[in-house]
Structures are given as C-alpha cells and as structure tokens.
Amino acid sequence: MIEEKEEVKVESNSPNFKIFDMWDISQIHVEDAGLKNVINLEPKLILKSEGRNVVKHGQTRVNVVERLVNKLALTGHRGKKHRIELGHSTGKYSKNMKVVLEAFKYVEKKTGKNPVEVLVRAIEKISPRDETTIIEYGGARYPQAVDVSPIRRVNLALKNLVHGASDKAFGKKKKLSQSLADEIILAYEENGESSALKKKKESEAQADSAR
Numbered sequence: 001m002i003e004e005k006e007e008v009k010v011e012s013n014s015p016n017f018k019i020f021d022m023w024d025i026s027q028i029h030v031e032d033a034g035l036k037n038v039i040n041l042e043p044k045l046i047l048k049s050e051g052r053n054v055v056k057h058g059q060t061r062v063n064v065v066e067r068l069v070n071k072l073a074l075t076g077h078r079g080k081k082h083r084i085e086l087g088h089s090t091g092k093y094s095k096n097m098k099v100v101l102e103a104f105k106y107v108e109k110k111t112g113k114n115p116v117e118v119l120v121r122a123i124e125k126i127s128p129r130d131e132t133t134i135i136e137y138g139g140a141r142y143p144q145a146v147d148v149s150p151i152r153r154v155n156l157a158l159k160n161l162v163h164g165a166s167d168k169a170f171g172k173k174k175k176l177s178q179s180l181a182d183e184i185i186l187a188y189e190e191n192g193e194s195s196a197l198k199k200k201k202e203s204e205a206q207a208d209s210a211r
Contacts, residue, residue: 017045019065019116020101023108028117032124038150039064039120048093059151064123065100065116071158072096072180075166102177107184115184122187126160126196127153130207145207156203157196161187164195 018024026043030036038060047066053059059067073091104115111118128148135144148156165180186194 017043019044019047019063020104021045023104023114023116025114025116028114028120030120030124032127034150035124035127035154038154039123041116041120047097057151059155064120064154067154068119068158068161069093069096069100071162072099072176074159075162078163099177099180102175103181103184106178106181110181110185111188118188119184122161122184122196123154123157125190126187126194126200127157128200128203129153131203132206132210143206143210145210156199160196160199164199167195 016024016026024043025041028041030039030041038057040060040063042063044063044066047063047069049062049066053062062070073093073096107113107115107118130145131148132143133146134141161180161183165176165183168174168183169176169179183194183196185191187196190197192198
C-alpha cells in the first residue's frame with residue numbers, strides 16, 4: 001500500500017514590496033535567456049542605491065527601473081560629446097523619478113498592463129545583439145562585427161529609450177514623461193516609429209555588413 005504524502009506549503013514571511021507602492025513585480029520573468037542574469041527585478045520599496053556600483057557586475061544588483069531613472073540624468077550625452085538636450089531632465093534624482101512615475105502611469109493607462117513588465121519586454125526587443133568596433137592591423141583600420149555582452153545590451157536599450165524620448169520632447173509642448181511612455185510602448189509593440197528599435201536595426205545591419 002502506497003502512502004500518500006501530504007504536501008506542506010511553506011508560506012514565505014518575506015515582505016513583497018511594490019514599485020512605487022503601486023506595481024507588483026514579483027511575478028515578472030525575463031523571457032530572453034541572455035538577459036535573465038542582468039535584468040534585476042528584485043522587489044524594492046525605495047529605488048535608490050547609495051554609492052557607486054564600481055564592483056564587477058555591480059549594475060546587475062540595481063533594479064532595472066532605477067537604472068532607467070539614472071539614465072534620465074544623461075539625456076544630453078551623445079557619444080564622447082555632451083550637449084544639453086532638455087532642461088527639464090537634470091541630475092536631480094527626485095525629479096527624474098517623478099518623470100518615470102508619470103510615464104509608468106501613462107503606460108498602464110494606455111496598455112492596461114503592468115508598466116514594469118512592458119518596460120522589460122521593450123528592453124528585450126530593442127537590445128542589440130551585434131555591433132561594430134574598429135580593428136587596427138598593419139596601419140589599416142577597418143570595422144569588425146562583435147557580439148554585445150548582456151550588460152551592454154541592457155545599457156544600450158535604456159540609453160536609446162531615453163535619447164529617443166528626449167529628442168521627441170525637445171522644443172515641443174509634449175512632456176518628457178509622456179514622450180518616454182510613448183517610446184516604451186512603441187518599443188514594446190515593435191513599432192517602426194520607435195527610435196530605440198531603429199538604433200537596434202541600424203547597429204545589427206552595420207555588423208552584418210562588416211562580417
């Protein structure tokens with residue numbers, strides 16, 4: 001006679017914090033296998049890490065929403081040069097956090113889904129897998145296609161999202177929060193009007209031609 005063992009369910013006593021105390025991210029999973037270890041979705045109530053993450057792979061310890069907030073302070077950076085694109089986006093953390101909060105509310109209203117999940121899906125779709133670098137050999141310089149590391153893929157995706165939103169809001173009546181929300185939704189839907197998606201396709205096309 002086989003004895004049936006009763007399943008004992010152990011309830012976790014650990015608190016389940018929500019982003020901005022509004023959106024639950026405990027059930028969100030990263031579908032892209034290459035990005036699972038670099039997109040941090042640890043539930044936190046306050047998205048603010050003290051100090052710089054200068055240790056190896058330190059960026060992976062920072063929640064992906066906080067990384068988006070940090071990128072908003074660098075909307076003026078273009079390559080090695082720095083130019084002021086939008087005066088409303090500064091290094092003030094509380095100001096940038098408010099922009100992201102308003103953008104998430106707009107995304108939720110527009111899509112009816114968890115905005116953090118929409119952001120994660122958008123990052124998966126716009127993160128480039130290939131790019132080009134310059135190789136110098138025998139005095140000659142020529143482009144060479146290289147694979148993009150997972151951490152850099154996320155950084156490029158977030159940077160392109162923020163740059164696209166900043167360019168669409170600069171000199172216009174549209175707020176930065178609304179343009180950021182529109183850019184996230186366009187990337188999530190893989191719409192051709194997404195600036196970040198255009199950057200990805202351009203990067204991969206250049207890599208294909210350099211192989």
